[in-house]
Amino acid sequence: MVVSLGPRFLAIDWGTTNRRVYLIEDGAVARTERDDRGVTAVAKGGFEAEAAAVRERFGDLPMLLAGMVGSNIGWRAAPYVAAPAGFGALAEAVLWLDPRTGIVPGLSVVADGRGDVMRGEEVQLLGAVAAGLAPADALLCQPGTHCKWAEMAGGEVACFTTAMTGELFALLRKHGLLAAQLGGEVTPGDAFLAGVEEGKRRDLAASLFGIRAAGLLGLRDDADAAAFASGLLIGGDVGARLAGSAHDTVHILADPGLGGLYALAVEAHGRAARLVDSHAAFAAGIIRIGELIA
Structure with missing residues (x-):
């Protein structure tokens, strides 16, 4: 053809x-x-x-x-x-x-x-x-329903990992024991950062139940539960990926809202974060593919 x-x-x-x-x-x-x-x-x-x-x-x-x-x-x-x-x-x-x-x-x-x-x-x-x-050799993150983490080497995608971070959060908000507590707004404040710190324990199942217990025992206002849960999931995701990476900076392809949450989590783990315009990145990529075809 x-x-x-x-x-x-x-x-x-x-x-x-x-x-x-x-x-x-x-x-x-x-x-x-x-x-x-x-x-x-x-x-x-x-x-x-x-x-x-x-x-x-x-x-x-x-x-x-x-x-x-x-x-x-x-x-x-x-x-x-x-x-x-x-x-x-x-x-x-x-x-x-x-x-x-x-x-x-x-x-x-x-x-x-x-x-x-x-x-x-x-x-x-x-x-x-x-x-x-982003540099030709870098760690790139694409937050979303299924968060993608890609190791770039020489300008190519060398390897990658997908984490169902966003989908897990959505499921927790709609179904199960914690749903009634997770109706609050997710903001980049103290509750979110506390969740990121909790995520460093790498004990996700127990930490999630801790949200239920914190509400029952008056340890945390349920208005902050969604932000805490988001920080827990994002923090765990970020921590797992950074544990195996030597890069000191993560380039995040996302809008400022979700991208900003991931940037906070990256910085809480001692690395730098840079936001990248994902639409500009897609346009540059598809144009280059088009040039190779044309």
């Missing part, structure tokens, strides 16, 4: 619940738009129509897709590329649905008998380095 994107193309960061469309012109973002048409909002067999609708709004252009659109719940499953990997490997393995529509593959890794995968984050990780937002 002969393919070419050319200097003008559409890029879509197509996740589970949201997607962001980028109009790329001559190596720069000319227009962008975000909506809630993630893959779970698209009916079976409806992706071709979704792509056509995007082209109606942005122009009848070639399209490069990344994220969960290439998973087994998306448009079509794009095989993973094994890490370590860089832009060249991703560009070569793009799954072409037709000569003008391609899906960037995700990455996989197997280390110490444990497998891990990502889709979409690889474009941001490589893009952060390509745009000069």
